[in-house]
Amino acid sequence: MNIAFTLPFAVIVIGAFLAVTRSNILHAVFGLAISLVGVAGAFLALGSPFTAVMEVLIYVGGIAVTMIFAVMLSSVSSPAERGGFLRKSLAALVAGLFLAGGSLIIVNADFGAGNHLSTDAWSIQAVGRDLLDRFNLAFESLSLVLLLAIVGAIVIVRREPVLPADQDDAPEEEAA
Template structure:
C-alpha cells in the first residue's frame, strides 16, 4: 500500500488533485461548520474554485471557466449581496462545543481514509475515449445539435423561475 502511495504522489497532476480535493472537502466542511453566513459563503467560494481546479486537471477547461465565472463569481457575489441587503436580528450565539468539532475532524479524517483506501485498492478500466482538440467547440456542437430541445427547455424553466421569484419578492413588499 505504501508503494501505491509513493506512486500516487510521484505525478504532479496527482499532487494537484490531492490539493484541490483537500480544498474542496475542507471548504465544504467549513461551510457547514461556520456560524456566520459571510464566512459560509467564502468557504463555499473556496469549494467552487477548487472544483474548477479539478475540472482543469480533467482537461475540461470550458467547464472550469464556467465554474469560476458563474459559481465562484456570480453566485457567491449574489449571496453576499443578499446577505448584506437583508436585515438580521442579533441572536445569542450558541455555546462552543469543542467535543463536536473534535468528532467532526475525526469523522472527516476517517471518511477521507476510507475513500483513499478504496480508491487505492480499486483497479479502474482503461477508457477508449476520442481526444478532441477543442472541448468548447464540441460542447457547442452537442448543445445546438443533439441537445437543443433540452437546452431551450432549461432556459424557459430558468426564465419562469426568475419571473416567479420577482413576483414573490413584489408580493412580500406589499
C-alpha cells in the same frame, strides 16, 4: 498520488467543511466559493480547461456573488436564530439520508470505461455544438426554468396593492 489531483479535492473538502460548519452565513458563502474554486481545479486536473473557467466564471463570479447579494439584501446581520434540538436533528436526518443515498448510487454506478484525456472532446466547439444540437431541448428548457425563477422572485417580493377600502378605514382608526 499526483499532487495535481489531490490538491483540488483537498480544497473542495476544506471549502465544503467551512460552508456547512460556519454559523456566520457570509463565512459559509465564502467557504462555498472556496469549494467551487476547488471544483474548477479538479476540472483543470481532469483536462477540461473550458469547464474549469466556466465554473469560476458562473459559480464563483455569478452564483456565489448572487448569494452574497441575497445575504446583503436580507437583514441577517444579527446572529441567526437557532432552531430547537428536534428541528436540528430532523434536518440532520434528512441531510444524512440524502448523503447516504447519493453515495450509494455513486458507488454502485457503472460509469463505463473513461475516455482518455483529449482536448478535443471538451473543446469549446464541441461543447457548443452539443449544447445547441444534441442537447438542444434540455438547454432551452433550462433557460425556461431560469426565466420562471426570475418571474417567481418578482412575484414573491411584490407588495400587495393597498385597496381603496383599507385606506378609508385607516384614518378613522388612527383618529380613534
